Amino acid sequence: MSVLALAGGVGGAKLANGLAAILPPGTLTIAVNTGDDFTHLGLTICPDIDSVTYALAGLNDTVRGWGMADESWAFMAALRDLGGEDWFNLGDRDLATHVLRTHLLRDAPLSAVTADLTARLGIKQAVVPMSDDPVASIIESDRGDLNFQDYFVRYQCAPRFHAIRFAGAAQARPAPAILAALDDPALEAIILCPSNPILSIGPILAVPGMRERIAARRVPCVALSPFIAGQAVKGPAAKIMGELGLPTTPATVATHYAGLIDGLVVDDADLGAGAPVGVAFHGTNILMRDPADQQRLAREVMAFARTLAQAGP
Amino acid sequence: MSVLALAGGVGGAKLANGLAAILPPGTLTIAVNTGDDFTHLGLTICPDIDSVTYALAGLNDTVRGWGMADESWAFMAALRDLGGEDWFNLGDRDLATHVLRTHLLRDAPLSAVTADLTARLGIKQAVVPMSDDPVASIIESDRGDLNFQDYFVRYQCAPRFHAIRFAGAAQARPAPAILAALDDPALEAIILCPSNPILSIGPILAVPGMRERIAARRVPCVALSPFIAGQAVKGPAAKIMGELGLPTTPATVATHYAGLIDGLVVDDADLGAGAPVGVAFHGTNILMRDPADQQRLAREVMAFARTLAQAGP
Numbered sequence: 001m002s003v004l005a006l007a008g009g010v011g012g013a014k015l016a017n018g019l020a021a022i023l024p025p026g027t028l029t030i031a032v033n034t035g036d037d038f039t040h041l042g043l044t045i046c047p048d049i050d051s052v053t054y055a056l057a058g059l060n061d062t063v064r065g066w067g068m069a070d071e072s073w074a075f076m077a078a079l080r081d082l083g084g085e086d087w088f089n090l091g092d093r094d095l096a097t098h099v100l101r102t103h104l105l106r107d108a109p110l111s112a113v114t115a116d117l118t119a120r121l122g123i124k125q126a127v128v129p130m131s132d133d134p135v136a137s138i139i140e141s142d143r144g145d146l147n148f149q150d151y152f153v154r155y156q157c158a159p160r161f162h163a164i165r166f167a168g169a170a171q172a173r174p175a176p177a178i179l180a181a182l183d184d185p186a187l188e189a190i191i192l193c194p195s196n197p198i199l200s201i202g203p204i205l206a207v208p209g210m211r212e213r214i215a216a217r218r219v220p221c222v223a224l225s226p227f228i229a230g231q232a233v234k235g236p237a238a239k240i241m242g243e244l245g246l247p248t249t250p251a252t253v254a255t256h257y258a259g260l261i262d263g264l265v266v267d268d269a270d271l272g273a274g275a276p277v278g279v280a281f282h283g284t285n286i287l288m289r290d291p292a293d294q295q296r297l298a299r300e301v302m303a304f305a306r307t308l309a310q311a312g313p
Numbered sequence: 314m315s316v317l318a319l320a321g322g323v324g325g326a327k328l329a330n331g332l333a334a335i336l337p338p339g340t341l342t343i344a345v346n347t348g349d350d351f352t353h354l355g356l357t358i359c360p361d362i363d364s365v366t367y368a369l370a371g372l373n374d375t376v377r378g379w380g381m382a383d384e385s386w387a388f389m390a391a392l393r394d395l396g397g398e399d400w401f402n403l404g405d406r407d408l409a410t411h412v413l414r415t416h417l418l419r420d421a422p423l424s425a426v427t428a429d430l431t432a433r434l435g436i437k438q439a440v441v442p443m444s445d446d447p448v449a450s451i452i453e454s455d456r457g458d459l460n461f462q463d464y465f466v467r468y469q470c471a472p473r474f475h476a477i478r479f480a481g482a483a484q485a486r487p488a489p490a491i492l493a494a495l496d497d498p499a500l501e502a503i504i505l506c507p508s509n510p511i512l513s514i515g516p517i518l519a520v521p522g523m524r525e526r527i528a529a530r531r532v533p534c535v536a537l538s539p540f541i542a543g544q545a546v547k548g549p550a551a552k553i554m555g556e557l558g559l560p561t562t563p564a565t566v567a568t569h570y571a572g573l574i575d576g577l578v579v580d581d582a583d584l585g586a587g588a589p590v591g592v593a594f595h596g597t598n599i600l601m602r603d604p605a606d607q608q609r610l611a612r613e614v615m616a617f618a619r620t621l622a623q624a625g626p
Contacts (some may be wrong), residue, residue: 072385080432082413091385095412096388096397099412
């Protein structure tokens, strides 16, 4: 049996790490958002691929919540002395990933480079960029069109969110390993990790063919709500939903994923809000504070998917 | 009055720093060897420009003898974890220079980028690459042709030196600021810093027009011996001279620079060896242990050059 998971940044990386731990090696494919990727100081930076990779390699910083553990910042201090752009923090250890990836990308596509780097770190599941073709998330805001990292890091999500579009998406194809996972006869479930549905899962689904292939594949598709008691666990999801006039409820998430998902895992605190027609809800404690939480939730998600498979479409 | 100095790595950087300190701001042009430059992990690395820059900015490590003071190595450790090439050490702080320079080189030539970076560090004299065109020092050795950093760092100068050649030199031109310094009517002296005559000053003189313009300019040209009592102060100069069958004496240096220099500053310990015809020797203590030594030697070099000017050609 095999599983395909779609993941964005930190929240997605947590569940992906749980799934990676409970599933046999080589049976999980994690399709990761690359709409956040950008070139900074000439380096190709893939924040979501790195969040997933560092989590699966056990290198992620769990206190700060992003980047690598035991990180240091001497590069940034020296860059500042040189008058370089310092709005995007690059840790000394993290920088090794960016430099090596940028170097390897001269001769190989991002999916091959990612497979190479994750293997070097001992990761036994497949971390795959959503596409080898560049797709850039552009935030349409009250300050005009913003590159994703300008919106997210430079302006700390302060601009009012109007819409998101995906530059280059029309010409993009899903990465080969994702197509292979979707075509795998052993595929058992498709999991949409608890990442921001608009900013993180949205770009993956915007790659032509991705949404259609997921919807057409007759295996349970389960999403996880990123909300607990009407609040986002992390990040700007609640702020954006508010700016779009949408309630921060599981129903909003279920509606957003309508036609795609069979089930939604929601926090017990939100179970009372009720499920829309056609989507089964499973309530549990969705907060993941440590690897034990991640694995417990991953097991519940897989068990829920299996009940949906038995129930049939 | 103005001064042009030719410098390679650490020894040259020391005298250049002394000259920079004793000469009024804006009157010293330091033409720096770029034959050592190379691309590593996609980054453009200019070891001699950095040695000179860090020395003039007071950022150089005086104990280790190369790179930046207060350096850390977290990037290298992470790079090693990723299986990246680790034979060339890149400090976390040093890396800011390489990343920013590589980024800026997309839009400007090396001399403009170097002027920019040195200005940001508060350097008031001109640090100028010998050329904006790529010139690569290739070491012909008993292990075949080696890129300079392979010879110098990877193999620690162990291969037997046969000859050096300069790939790309035929198409190279001196950097504009060096031509301007050579044409400056106020030019008072040309100083060949105590860098390796073959490996470090050699590439600069190999840029077409450089040697001829220096020889044609009727101001005193003074070199400094890199030897003390038959030993190189630092680096492989003595080993190379031995492999070429040349004695490590001031006379060898004077002969190497024949037709170019009017005077040679040598260590008192080597004064007895005698000067060849046409080159005046000045004996002193040439060891530079600290900035005070650097400035004292710089003053002596300038005073020696002025006596040569009075003596006339």
